[in-house]
Amino acid sequence: MELHRREFASLLLGVAAGLAAGPADAQTDPLPSWNDGAAKDAILKFVRATTDRSSPDFVQPEERIATFDQDGTLWVEHPMYTQVVYCFDRLPVVVKAKPELADVEPFKTVLAGDREAIVKLPLDDLLKIAAATLTGMDVDQFRDEARRWIASGRDPRWKRLYTELTYLPQLELLKYLRGAGYKTYIVTGGGQDFVRAYAERVYGIPPEQVVGTAGGLSFTYAPDGRPELIKEPKLLINDNNAGKAESIHLMIGRRPRFAFGNSTGDRQMCEYVKGGDGARLSMLVLHDDDKREYAYGPAAGLPDTKVGRFTQELYDEAQRDGWIVVSMKNDWRRIFAFD
Amino acid sequence: MELHRREFASLLLGVAAGLAAGPADAQTDPLPSWNDGAAKDAILKFVRATTDRSSPDFVQPEERIATFDQDGTLWVEHPMYTQVVYCFDRLPVVVKAKPELADVEPFKTVLAGDREAIVKLPLDDLLKIAAATLTGMDVDQFRDEARRWIASGRDPRWKRLYTELTYLPQLELLKYLRGAGYKTYIVTGGGQDFVRAYAERVYGIPPEQVVGTAGGLSFTYAPDGRPELIKEPKLLINDNNAGKAESIHLMIGRRPRFAFGNSTGDRQMCEYVKGGDGARLSMLVLHDDDKREYAYGPAAGLPDTKVGRFTQELYDEAQRDGWIVVSMKNDWRRIFAFD
Numbered sequence: 001m002e003l004h005r006r007e008f009a010s011l012l013l014g015v016a017a018g019l020a021a022g023p024a025d026a027q028t029d030p031l032p033s034w035n036d037g038a039a040k041d042a043i044l045k046f047v048r049a050t051t052d053r054s055s056p057d058f059v060q061p062e063e064r065i066a067t068f069d070q071d072g073t074l075w076v077e078h079p080m081y082t083q084v085v086y087c088f089d090r091l092p093v094v095v096k097a098k099p100e101l102a103d104v105e106p107f108k109t110v111l112a113g114d115r116e117a118i119v120k121l122p123l124d125d126l127l128k129i130a131a132a133t134l135t136g137m138d139v140d141q142f143r144d145e146a147r148r149w150i151a152s153g154r155d156p157r158w159k160r161l162y163t164e165l166t167y168l169p170q171l172e173l174l175k176y177l178r179g180a181g182y183k184t185y186i187v188t189g190g191g192q193d194f195v196r197a198y199a200e201r202v203y204g205i206p207p208e209q210v211v212g213t214a215g216g217l218s219f220t221y222a223p224d225g226r227p228e229l230i231k232e233p234k235l236l237i238n239d240n241n242a243g244k245a246e247s248i249h250l251m252i253g254r255r256p257r258f259a260f261g262n263s264t265g266d267r268q269m270c271e272y273v274k275g276g277d278g279a280r281l282s283m284l285v286l287h288d289d290d291k292r293e294y295a296y297g298p299a300a301g302l303p304d305t306k307v308g309r310f311t312q313e314l315y316d317e318a319q320r321d322g323w324i325v326v327s328m329k330n331d332w333r334r335i336f337a338f339d
Numbered sequence: 340m341e342l343h344r345r346e347f348a349s350l351l352l353g354v355a356a357g358l359a360a361g362p363a364d365a366q367t368d369p370l371p372s373w374n375d376g377a378a379k380d381a382i383l384k385f386v387r388a389t390t391d392r393s394s395p396d397f398v399q400p401e402e403r404i405a406t407f408d409q410d411g412t413l414w415v416e417h418p419m420y421t422q423v424v425y426c427f428d429r430l431p432v433v434v435k436a437k438p439e440l441a442d443v444e445p446f447k448t449v450l451a452g453d454r455e456a457i458v459k460l461p462l463d464d465l466l467k468i469a470a471a472t473l474t475g476m477d478v479d480q481f482r483d484e485a486r487r488w489i490a491s492g493r494d495p496r497w498k499r500l501y502t503e504l505t506y507l508p509q510l511e512l513l514k515y516l517r518g519a520g521y522k523t524y525i526v527t528g529g530g531q532d533f534v535r536a537y538a539e540r541v542y543g544i545p546p547e548q549v550v551g552t553a554g555g556l557s558f559t560y561a562p563d564g565r566p567e568l569i570k571e572p573k574l575l576i577n578d579n580n581a582g583k584a585e586s587i588h589l590m591i592g593r594r595p596r597f598a599f600g601n602s603t604g605d606r607q608m609c610e611y612v613k614g615g616d617g618a619r620l621s622m623l624v625l626h627d628d629d630k631r632e633y634a635y636g637p638a639a640g641l642p643d644t645k646v647g648r649f650t651q652e653l654y655d656e657a658q659r660d661g662w663i664v665v666s667m668k669n670d671w672r673r674i675f676a677f678d
Contacts (some may be wrong), residue, residue: 039612062545139461139588183547196592207592208522208547214589219581219607227607227614229588236575236589242558249478249568250553250575253535254544268558268566275566 030176033169033334039283039326045171046281047180048100052255057279059257061181066258067211067269068174070188070195073262073285074203076155076165080119081307083190084126085162086149088118090133101132119306130302131233134191135215137229146197160338163202167285168339169332170260174203182258183202187248188212189240189265193231211251213239240265245272262287263308270323282323286310289329292339358376365494367514372508372673376550378665382512385620386519389596396618396673398596399560400520405597406550406587406608407513409527409534411647412601412624415494415504418647419458419635422529423465424501425488427457429472440471458645470572473530474554477567485536499677502541506624507678508671513542521597526587527551528579528604552578552592579604584611601626603646621662625649628668631678 024204033144034040049057050064071077091110094101101107106125106165109117121129155162174184186205192212199205216234221227239247245268248256259266262285270282287296287310298304299315318325328335373379388396389403390391410416430449433440440446445464448456460468473481495500525544527534531551538544555573560566577584585609587595598605598612601624609621626635626649637643638654657664667674 061538192589192592200401208590210592217585217588219584219611227584227611229585245558245566246556246568249556250531251547253531253549272558272566272568287496 008311030179031172033172033332035331035333037331039324039331042281042283043176044260044326046134046279047176049135049279051180059278063254063257064177064180064182065123065185065252065254065256066177066182067185067252067256067260067273068130068170069141069244069261069263069266069269070186070190070212072287073189073260073266074166074170074186075162076293077262077308078287078296078305079307082153082155082162085153085155086146086194087126087129087133089149089153090145091129094132107132121315130191134194135231135233138222138230139193139217142193142231143197146194150198150324158336158338163198164338166202168334168337171203171337173260174205177258178204183209185209185211185248185252185256186243187239187259187269189244191241192237211239211247213237213243242268244269248272257281259283260285263310265308267314267317270318272319273320282318282321283326284314284318284323285326285328286315288327289332289335292335293328369518370508370511372511372671374670374672376670377665378670381620381622381663382515383599385590385618386516388618389412390519398617402593402596403516403519403521404524404591404593404595405521406524406526406591406595406599406612407509408583408600408602408608409525409529409551411626412599412605413505413509413525414501415632416601416647417626417635417644418646420529421492421494421501422533424492424494425485425533426465426468426472428492429484430468430632433471437663446471473533474570474572477561477569478532478556481570482536485533489537497675497677502537503677504675505541505649506671507673507676510542510676512599513544516597517543522548524548524550524587524591526578526583526594526598526608528583531576531578544665550578550586552576552582581607583608587611596620599624602649603653604647606653606656609657610660613662621657621660622659622665623649623653623662624667625654627666628671628674631674632667644654 009298031040031043049055050059052058068074088110091107095107095111102111106121106128110129150163153162154160155165158165185201185203186195190212192210192214195212196210200207201212208233208291213235216232216236217229219227219234220230229251237243237247244266247271254272255276257279258281259270260283261270274280274282286300287294288300288302289295296305297310299310299312313327370379370382388394389396390399407413410420427449430446433449434446441450445460445467449468489502492501493499494504497504516523523544524533525538530552531549531553534551535546535549538549539546552577555571556568556576557571558566559569576582577588583605587608594615595612596618597620598609599622600609613619613621625639626633626637627641628634634641635644638647638649638651654664
């Protein structure tokens with residue numbers, strides 16, 4: 001009797017699923033902010049090939065992993081990574097608690113607000129600022145502070161929340177991939193804890209699917225006896241370049257089927273993904289739209305910048321190995337939801 | 340028109356779901372291998388409280404995270420951790436490739452098969468054996484080797500595959516929690532790559548939900564140009580004691596609602612879980628069944644052993660802070676599926 005009821009139930013589920021995915025849905029474009037062209041075609045073809053059971057490239061649902069860089073791939077990274085802005089914004093609070101830092105470099109330069117000098121700060125100085133603003137507190141406290149800032153901080157060009165500067169075509173792509181059974185991950189050179197503070201709300205990507213640069217933690221007890229995890233100024237995972245492929249294995253343990261990046265920092269991730277068997281797709285955003293966003297490379301004769309370098313060498317490798325280079329100017333009909 | 344079809348589809352889905360979970364199912368015990376008692380009650384009460392929308396302790400589905408230790412919690416750890424047996428079994432293959440190791444300690448002792456001497460090897464020697472057998476190869480090669488071994492290696496007492504020595508009550512619990520919307524993780528002091536090789540098949544837990552002790556990796560290229568990730572003899576994450584709470588944050592990024600362990604190595608994980616707001620449950624297996632499995636503590640007057648220590652201090656902390664201690668002897672009706 002129970003078997004009968006179950007068979008009947010599964011029959012109904014099948015009929016219902018068939019109705020839900022009727023012809024009207026098939027005609028709806030899942031990527032309306034993408035212009036027709038090679039990039040959009042490659043995505044649609046890849047998803048069909050890996051999800052159609054009769055396809056020779058069919059991929060089991062549990063193996064459907066897609067990894068996205070964040071800065072310059074999911075949202076604007078120019079002229080300064082959002083997390084760097086966060087660090088600068090946090091500094092006055094840190095100095096209030098530790099006044100002795102006010103007269104010490106590089107804190108002095110940042111507090112003086114000298115933008116030109118700030119942009120030229122060497123990496124070592126940036127790391128000192130990162131350590132002062134991103135470590136020394138419990139992980140929950142850090143998350144709450146980051147959330148407060150991200151809910152109010154605005155970029156200087158568009159005067160909008162940073163979370164509004166996410167690329168609409170990519171939000172559509174994340175949703176489309178998830179609808180096709182892909183588990184979407186962020187694999188970012190940015191701070192894992194920082195991105196986790198808003199990724200679920202902004203991208204629909206839960207904390208456990210955000211992989212990023214991470215410092216050490218120390219488990220300790222607060223005065224009331226409650227356990228705490230304090231963020232330590234010690235680099236544990238540098239999630240850039242080769243580190244991206246390595247941390248994908250560490251944190252996910254499966255080779256992704258799909259990767260999306262925009263700079264040399266994403267090269268090894270794209271290589272790792274394409275190096276697997278079966279259907280694999282690696283993609284890169286080329287920022288070639290100086291009107292609607294920014295134009296920088298230096299690939300394809302675009303200006304060179306310090307942030308998010310897309311070199312000619314990377315461009316050539318992409319062409320040679322069948323990665324798809326997405327032209328922001330030509331492939332994206334809309335860039336932002338507010339456009 | 341489309342709306343109508345969707346409404347009809349969702350109506351059918353609702354009817355089908357209702358039929359599938361009819362009254363016969365509701366009366367079925369989700370934990371048949373657990374005896375009635377405080378431990379089983381605590382689990383059922385916790386799951387009801389956190390999944391019933393009208394409960395003050397209701398937990399949003401995305402926050403439902405449950406973490407399980409493996410050795411001694413999900414499967415037998417006595418008299419030797421399975422992964423240690425694996426390392427010993429692999430050693431002849433390693434020495435075949437590097438014959439110069441045959442006359443060097445501790446390899447000589449292990450190759451001689453002197454069980455008494457092997458059991459007494461100090462930690463430094465075990466680490467040398469681990470480095471020789473678990474590192475130096477690509478992650479895919481390691482996974483394939485581990486899978487071959489786990490499909491054939493048998494334990495000396497029951498003469499069964501190690502994967503048959505998983506505890507049936509815990510397999511039921513994992514399934515029950517997942518049915519209630521919990522994402523189940525393994526958080527093990529054992530090697531992350533080793534456990535990932537079989538966890539999906541054995542526990543229904545995918546690689547990305549296995550957190551464990553992990554070494555560094557190096558991204559490189561094979562002679563044919565394909566990217567490889569080589570396992571390096573360098574400890575990156577020591578997933579024991581405080582390391583368990585720290586790596587839960589690193590790998591999951593949410594404080595679990597439920598934790599299950601069996602030794603002092605799980606103490607901080609259990610503390611971290613219980614230290615959060617709202618309903619939380621921490622549990623420990625006490626191995627007090629010398630007939631059906633093993634009896635060791637040294638809590639509750641049980642014999643002290645080197646492997647999986649459940650100290651009196653841990654026992655007292657559990658009593659004081661409301662963790663549930665599960666008596667293998669009294670709380671588990673059946674221990675193994677083959678019983």
